[in-house]
Each structure stands twice: as C-alpha cells, then as structure tokens.
Amino acid sequence: MPEGQRADARRNYERILAVAVDEVAAHGANASLEQIARVAGVGSATVRRHFPSRRALLEAVSHKRIEDLSDRARELAGTGESRATLLAWLNEVVEYSATARGLAAVLVPDGGEVEPAQVNGCAAALEDAASPLLQDAVRDGAVSSEATLADLLALIAGIAMATEHYPDPAAQAHRLFQLAFTGLAPQH
Amino acid sequence: MPEGQRADARRNYERILAVAVDEVAAHGANASLEQIARVAGVGSATVRRHFPSRRALLEAVSHKRIEDLSDRARELAGTGESRATLLAWLNEVVEYSATARGLAAVLVPDGGEVEPAQVNGCAAALEDAASPLLQDAVRDGAVSSEATLADLLALIAGIAMATEHYPDPAAQAHRLFQLAFTGLAPQH
DNA sequence: AGCAAAACGGCGGGCCCCGCCGTTTATGAC
DNA sequence: GTCATAAACGGCGGGGCCCGCCGTTTTGCT
Numbered sequence: 001m002p003e004g005q006r007a008d009a010r011r012n013y014e015r016i017l018a019v020a021v022d023e024v025a026a027h028g029a030n031a032s033l034e035q036i037a038r039v040a041g042v043g044s045a046t047v048r049r050h051f052p053s054r055r056a057l058l059e060a061v062s063h064k065r066i067e068d069l070s071d072r073a074r075e076l077a078g079t080g081e082s083r084a085t086l087l088a089w090l091n092e093v094v095e096y097s098a099t100a101r102g103l104a105a106v107l108v109p110d111g112g113e114v115e116p117a118q119v120n121g122c123a124a125a126l127e128d129a130a131s132p133l134l135q136d137a138v139r140d141g142a143v144s145s146e147a148t149l150a151d152l153l154a155l156i157a158g159i160a161m162a163t164e165h166y167p168d169p170a171a172q173a174h175r176l177f178q179l180a181f182t183g184l185a186p187q188h
Numbered sequence: 189m190p191e192g193q194r195a196d197a198r199r200n201y202e203r204i205l206a207v208a209v210d211e212v213a214a215h216g217a218n219a220s221l222e223q224i225a226r227v228a229g230v231g232s233a234t235v236r237r238h239f240p241s242r243r244a245l246l247e248a249v250s251h252k253r254i255e256d257l258s259d260r261a262r263e264l265a266g267t268g269e270s271r272a273t274l275l276a277w278l279n280e281v282v283e284y285s286a287t288a289r290g291l292a293a294v295l296v297p298d299g300g301e302v303e304p305a306q307v308n309g310c311a312a313a314l315e316d317a318a319s320p321l322l323q324d325a326v327r328d329g330a331v332s333s334e335a336t337l338a339d340l341l342a343l344i345a346g347i348a349m350a351t352e353h354y355p356d357p358a359a360q361a362h363r364l365f366q367l368a369f370t371g372l373a374p375q376h
Numbered sequence: 377a378g379c380a381a382a383a384c385g386g387c388g389g390g391c392c393c394c395g396c397c398g399t400t401t402a403t404g405a406c
Numbered sequence: 407g408t409c410a411t412a413a414a415c416g417g418c419g420g421g422g423c424c425c426g427c428c429g430t431t432t433t434g435c436t
Contacts, residue, residue, distance in 0.1 A: 009402090042416080044417095151367060162345045163346070185332065186371040197384090
C-alpha cells in the first residue's frame with residue numbers, strides 16, 4: 001500500500017480486505033471477486049485497483065496469518081527439543097492451511113507467474129522465519145537433511161488442497177501430515 | 189454408457205472424450221467444457237448430455253489410467269519384496285497424477301457430492317486393486333499399519349495439486365512423495 | 377417409407393473477469 | 407475558503423463460461 005494514499009482509498013482497501021477474508025473463508029481460494037465487490041459496496045474495478053490479481057488478494061488475505069506463523073517460529077526457536085519444536089510449528093501451519101482457506105494457494109506457484117524468481121514472498125517469509133527450527137532439527141539428526149522448508153510447505157499446501165472438501169478437513173490434514181512426518185515406510 | 193445407445197451418440201461420446209483428454213492435459217482439471225465442445229465440433233449441450241458434471245468428465249478422462257494402474261497393482265502383487273513393490277506402484281500413481289492432469293482431482297472429494305457414501309469409484313478401484321500390496325507390506329512390518337490406501341492416494345493427489353505449476357511437476361512430485369514415504373522425521 | 381424417440385445445437389439467462397473512460401472526490405496550494 | 411489537479415471511483419461493454427430449455431434433426435425399428 002503506497003505512501004500518501006488518499007483516505008478514501010485506504011478505507012476501501014481495508015473494507016475490501018475484510019470482506020475478502022470472510023468470502024475466501026466461506027468459498028475458498030476461488031471466491032468471486034465480483035461478490036467481494038458487492039458485499040464490500042464498491043465497484044469491481046475498485047477491487048482490481050487495490051488487488052490487481054487474485055493471487056495478490058489471496059496474499060493480502062493470508063498476510064496476517066503468515067506474520068503470525070513467522071512470529072511463532074521465531075518464538076519457538078531454541079526453546080526445546082528440536083524435533084518436537086519443528087513439529088509443533090509445522091502443525092500450526094497445517095492447522096492454518098486447513099482452516100484458513102486460501103493460504104495453501106499462496107504457498108505454491110499458480111501458473112500465472114511471469115518471473116519465477118520474484119514470486120512467493122509468502123512462502124519465503126515462512127521459510128526464513130522457520131529456518132533456524134529446521135537447522136536445529138537437522139543438526140540433531142532428528143529430521144531428514146534432504147527436506148527443505150520449501151518442500152515442507154509445498155507438502156502441507158498439497159495436503160490442505162486434497163483435504164479441503166473432506167467432512168473434517170483439519171483432522172484429515174493433520175492425519176496425513178503426521179503420517180508423512182513420521183514416514184509411511186521409514187527405512188531402518 | 190448405456191446399452192442400445194445410438195451410433196451417432198456413441199461417436200460423439202468418443203469424440204468428446206478424446207478431445208477432453210487433450211484439453212485437460214493442456215489446461216488442467218479446469219479446462220473449459222465449451223472449449224472441449226468447440227474442438228470436438230459439437231454443441232455444449234451435447235457435452236453435458238454425455239458428461240453431466242465436470243467430475244464425470246474427469247473420471248472418464250482418467251478411466252483408462254485408473255484401469256492401467258489397477259492392472260499394474262494386480263500384476264505386482266506377490267512378486268517381490270513387499271515394501272519395494274508397494275513403493276514401485278505408488279510411484280506409478282505419483283507419475284500419472286503429476287503428468288496426467290485431472291487424475292488428482294478425481295482421487296479426492298470436490299465438494300459437489302450429494303451423497304458422500306456413493307462417491308469416488310475411481311479411488312475405490314485403486315484401493316481395491318492395491319489392497320494386497322499394502323497388506324503384504326504391513327504384514328512384513330515395512331509400512332505403517334496406520335496408513336490406509338485412501339490416505340496414500342489423498343497424499344499423492346495433494347502432492348500433484350501442489351506441484352502442478354512447478355517448472356518440473358513430475359520431478360517435484362516424486363521428490364515430495366519420496367520424502368513422505370521415507371519420513372521427514374522418522375522416530376527411531 | 378413412416379414413426380417415435382433419442383440426440384442434437386442454438387439460445388438466453390446469469391455469472392464472472394477484465395479493460396476502459398467519463399465522473400466524482402480528496403488533497404494541497406494559495 | 408476556493409480552486410485545480412490528480413487520485414480514485416463505478417458503470418459498462420466485451421468475451422468467456424456454465425446451465426437449462428426447447429424446437430429441430432437424426433437414427434433405428436417396424
């Protein structure tokens with residue numbers, strides 16, 4: 001949001017964002033932009049001015065949650081047994097991805113990127129924040145050294161997408177993630 | 189496809205299905221039904237008559253592959269070391285899910301189901317066919333007894349969805365699945 | 377050949393996204 | 407307070423999509 005923005009524009013931005021949070025929660029990442037405009041009481045062009053793409057809107061919708069998760073990762077760093085700490089944080093990502101619809105979509109590429117190198121500030125922020133957690137767990141030999149945070153986040157996003165329409169999405173997402181974390185068929 | 193169907197209807201069905209396979213491969217599970225009608229040279233109502241929902245179309249598109257995978261599971265049953273056999277089959281599912289777009293979508297609920305109990309003949313067919321592979325691996329203690337085939341297929345579907353727009357979707361999907369299979373942080 | 381029913385496709389309705397442009401509104405300078 | 411300017415607005419049209427409808431066409435059987 002640029003400096004020197006007019007007050008009315010700012011008000012509209014906040015209003016649209018608040019409505020978008022609710023609409024995405026109700027209808028998922030494909031919630032109608034025109035419906036968001038209607039509910040917010042603005043024209044559809046106004047929605048587009050503030051959020052030039054669906055992805056931009058979803059990123060804004062998820063921004064607070066991504067900040068919360070990043071803060072949480074920083075809180076957890078160095079606080080306990082490394083494996084359990086990492087798992088606790090990842091379980092919070094799973095929980096958010098499964099309950100806050102739209103988050104999974106911004107954690108992975110959506111095919112609309114012009115420059116792959118410039119995408120995914122959202123995932124990058126989470127990776128940066130959780131990097132110490134992963135490093136501790138790898139250093140302790142508790143976690144596969146091959147897994148990157150990008151892998152972990154993509155896996156969680158995929159699980160959230162696959163379970164979105166299950167009767168209890170969050171429970172199913174946690175179940176699948178737990179299976180993957182522990183390993184479906186670990187080698188001894 | 190009903191018995192006693194007219195020859196023209198049959199020809200249209202096959203034509204639409206052939207075009208749908210290509211369009212879904214090119215554009216993913218959300219390929220436009222109208223575009224499929226145009227390319228097939230039929231009216232959009234004809235597409236709907238033969239495939240009353242998008243899911244029905246995707247299931248038909250994926251039918252051959254699901255049959256192939258089911259056949260493959262039956263071929264593999266009892267042929268070797270149980271863990272490796274199961275993994276080989278699952279890797280074929282990963283490969284198909286990542287390269288044949290549309291398959292992931294039919295492996296999980298899509299929110300449109302009226303009766304949950306009647307859905308997912310596709311996943312059920314794969315589960316049935318691969319059940320002996322999983323049982324062997326569980327019996328041998330090579331695979332977690334908690335994982336069901338429904339879990340495995342949902343996980344693979346999620347991975348395919350999350351990696352769909354990566355530069356090399358198949359490689360990324362295999363990577364993520366391998367991590368999950370071996371375990372991100374197996375307990376000793 | 378005639379008939380009945382299956383199968384067809386064009387159309388309208390509603391919705392969505394997107395770009396456009398005349399109108400409105402907020403802001404800063406005087 | 408006034409005025410000018412540019413930011414911001416919203417309505418509209420275009421194109422696309424999905425869906426239901428219904429008159430027309432086509433097939434297959436007698």
